[in-house]
Amino acid sequence: APSAASVQRADIKMPIQNHIDAFGGKSGVKALINTFVGYVAADPHINYYFAHTNIKALKYNLTQQVCEVVGGPCTYTGPTMTAAHKGLHVTTAAFNYLAQDMIKAMDQRDIVKPAQNYLLAQLAAMEPQIVTANGPLG
Numbered sequence: 001a002p003s004a005a006s007v008q009r010a011d012i013k014m015p016i017q018n019h020i021d022a023f024g025g026k027s028g029v030k031a032l033i034n035t036f037v038g039y040v041a042a043d044p045h046i047n048y049y050f051a052h053t054n055i056k057a058l059k060y061n062l063t064q065q066v067c068e069v070v071g072g073p074c075t076y077t078g079p080t081m082t083a084a085h086k087g088l089h090v091t092t093a094a095f096n097y098l099a100q101d102m103i104k105a106m107d108q109r110d111i112v113k114p115a116q117n118y119l120l121a122q123l124a125a126m127e128p129q130i131v132t133a134n135g136p137l138g
């Protein structure tokens, strides 16, 4: 059994693993974020949230953040998730549509499922800081 299972991060109760190779290194993460942001921009369920967003800054910060949480040699220096999403009224439904767009992007880039699931778990752990509103679906 992998010894990583015995290592826990204090804030989210899950083992620390390193999946950066499965994402194709930092350049693979950058390519994934390009694909992902393209899907979000084309997603009528959520794209209006991003109407006034600086997409270049968003892509940079997302690349650093995703690279870091999957174990890559990157440091996220952007705003906290609470600060970044304050006042945006992000709903659970919007969060789930965004997660689907990430799955679509990871499938498109042939990221193996264990690595996909690891990133999705990391993103799910951020949901309480991001979702601040109720929509028709809760």
Ligand code: HEM
Pocket: 046, 049, 050, 052, 053, 054, 057, 058, 059, 061, 062, 065, 078, 079, 084, 085, 088, 090, 094, 095, 096, 098, 123, 124, 126, 127, 130
């Ligand atoms: C776990 C999921 C998410 C992560 C990791 C994430 C990550 C981030 C990051 C790092 C930024 C900062 C970008 C910057 O300041 O340059 C940001 C901003 C933003 N996020 Fe998210 N986000 C998530 C979910 C969502 C969802 C579900 C929505 C809405 C559907 C959303 C809408 C936005 C918008 C509109 C901004 C830009 C705010 C601004 O222009 O100041 N995010 N997000």
